[in-house]
Amino acid sequence: MSVQTPPTLQELTVHSLLRNEAMAMSYLGELPAVLFPKVFKEAFARRHNNLVKEMVAVLPFPCLPVGALMEIPNLKTYQALLDGIDMGLKEEFHHREKNLKILDLRNVHHAFWNICAGEGKSSCSSETLDKKQVVKVFPRYVLRQRLRVIVDLCLKLSLNEAQAYFLSWVQQRKSSLYFCYIKMTIWSLPFQDIKGILNVFDTEHITELELHTKWTLLQLGYFAHYFGQMRNLRKLILAPLHMRTFSTVERTMVRETRSVNNFISQFSQFNCLQHLFISQVHFLRVQMNQILGCLMTRLETLSVTNYVTSQGNLNSFACCQSLFQLKHLDLRETVLYSLDLMPLRALLHKVEDTLEILELEGCRMIDSQLNAPLPALRQCSQLTKINLYKNDFSMHILRALLQHTANWNKIVVEQYPAPLECYDELSHVSRERFSQLCSQLMATLRTIRQPKNITFLTKMCQTCAKHCVYTQVTRLCRCWH
Ligand SMILES: [Zn+2]
Numbered sequence: 001m002s003v004q005t006p007p008t009l010q011e012l013t014v015h016s017l018l019r020n021e022a023m024a025m026s027y028l029g030e031l032p033a034v035l036f037p038k039v040f041k042e043a044f045a046r047r048h049n050n051l052v053k054e055m056v057a058v059l060p061f062p063c064l065p066v067g068a069l070m071e072i073p074n075l076k077t078y079q080a081l082l083d084g085i086d087m088g089l090k091e092e093f094h095h096r097e098k099n100l101k102i103l104d105l106r107n108v109h110h111a112f113w114n115i116c117a118g119e120g121k122s123s124c125s126s127e128t129l130d131k132k133q134v135v136k137v138f139p140r141y142v143l144r145q146r147l148r149v150i151v152d153l154c155l156k157l158s159l160n161e162a163q164a165y166f167l168s169w170v171q172q173r174k175s176s177l178y179f180c181y182i183k184m185t186i187w188s189l190p191f192q193d194i195k196g197i198l199n200v201f202d203t204e205h206i207t208e209l210e211l212h213t214k215w216t217l218l219q220l221g222y223f224a225h226y227f228g229q230m231r232n233l234r235k236l237i238l239a240p241l242h243m244r245t246f247s248t249v250e251r252t253m254v255r256e257t258r259s260v261n262n263f264i265s266q267f268s269q270f271n272c273l274q275h276l277f278i279s280q281v282h283f284l285r286v287q288m289n290q291i292l293g294c295l296m297t298r299l300e301t302l303s304v305t306n307y308v309t310s311q312g313n314l315n316s317f318a319c320c321q322s323l324f325q326l327k328h329l330d331l332r333e334t335v336l337y338s339l340d341l342m343p344l345r346a347l348l349h350k351v352e353d354t355l356e357i358l359e360l361e362g363c364r365m366i367d368s369q370l371n372a373p374l375p376a377l378r379q380c381s382q383l384t385k386i387n388l389y390k391n392d393f394s395m396h397i398l399r400a401l402l403q404h405t406a407n408w409n410k411i412v413v414e415q416y417p418a419p420l421e422c423y424d425e426l427s428h429v430s431r432e433r434f435s436q437l438c439s440q441l442m443a444t445l446r447t448i449r450q451p452k453n454i455t456f457l458t459k460m461c462q463t464c465a466k467h468c469v470y471t472q473v474t475r476l477c478r479c480w481h
Pocket of ligand 1: 461462463464465466477478479480
């Protein structure tokens with residue numbers, strides 16, 4: 001029989017307050033700040049909408065991280081929240097000593113609602129956002145008068161009720177709000193709807209953009225106009241962007257090419273871009289070098305995945321200054337087989353003092369190719385993670401690689417493919433050889449340095465679609481059980 005922990009005095013106080021909404025509202029002025037988050041969280045969850053509205057208006061904190069409470073927001077409660085903001089705006093939050101400066105609608109800061117106010121303040125204050133992330137478009141005196149809003153908008157097939165209400169609320173209060181951080185994720189929303197939404201927000205306030213769309217290339221060309229206005233983008237994720245079109249009419253093909261070029265040329269507008277992710281954007285296949293050529297900033301992250309690249313594109317990596325301070329290079333599932341990897345070696349030399357994560361999983365590299373970047377890899381002393389899964393390497397080259405890693409003092413995670421010698425002529429894994437060869441490689445490594453988290457992975461089993469894994473011990477695919 002389990003013993004239930006008795007409720008704390010604080011919990012008893014909160015529950016008895018919420019039993020009578022009118023009473024709770026009459027005591028709001030005397031409510032200690034330490035109880036405020038707990039009472040607000042409960043009032044929000046139990047949809048005591050009048051209480052939510054009153055509490056927002058008299059909030060004793062500079063930041064309201066309410067996004068953490070709104071996974072599936074109830075429309076009425078959401079409206080009460082925004083009504084409370086309106087009340088505060090009318091009474092001018094900034095005239096009171098303890099005032100609300102930031103409304104954070106992202107699903108973060110969960111700790112704020114679970115600990116007492118004194119500690120909560122440290123986890124979410126007006127200083128919480130990295131200063132570099134915040135967009136500053138207006139002068140300071142204008143900013144002081146506005147309520148700063150941080151929002152994470154995920155737009156799917158159509159707007160949900162809460163999103164639609166929020167957008168119309170924003171539109172009517174534009175002069176009182178200041179969007180210092182907007183993350184926008186667009187999933188297959190019709191292009192016409194996006195135009196309307198982008199007209200509500202100032203596009204230059206968008207700091208993160210994630211595009212997963214099924215627009216035509218021509219629509220993408222129209223979007224380029226808004227895309228180029230997002231001058232404060234820090235992070236950009238482009239996943240499959242368009243429906244494949246197979247134009248036979250020359251006039252259409254010319255317009256499509258113009259659209260793509262127009263879209264690419266907008267990359268020269270981004271003054272703050274730090275993280276660029278491109279996945280399965282096949283029309284960029286021959287134009288990756290054009291994008292790199294347009295970049296105006298030094299990137300921290302470049303991720304180009306699920307991609308068929310060319311020697312020309314790879315060559316452009318080596319001479320693109322925007323990549324020379326990379327911390328994270330991710331080329332997973334980008335086929336490098338049959339390419340000369342000397343440009344990769346040149347790039348690794350450039351980033352040897354900054355690169356922390358290198359991911360080359362599924363690049364289908366072979367022994368002779370790895371020889372090229374090996375001397376540069378040796379110098380990457382800041383590496384914390386390397387992923388070389390799903391490449392075709394023999395014992396000989398894997399051993400050579402491990403012997404080149406004495407400088408990797410910070411490495412925590414190492415992921416290597418199982419050596420080719422583990423497979424028989426039908427590409428089946430030999431259990432004994434797999435275990436024996438991986439332990440030999442581990443022994444080689446231990447003469448160089450002490451590994452922390454190292455894994456060898458076989459190719460996918462043709463029978464059960466699983467992999468065999470060697471860490472400190474061997475874990476075989478289902479067929480061996
Ligand atoms: Zn299997």
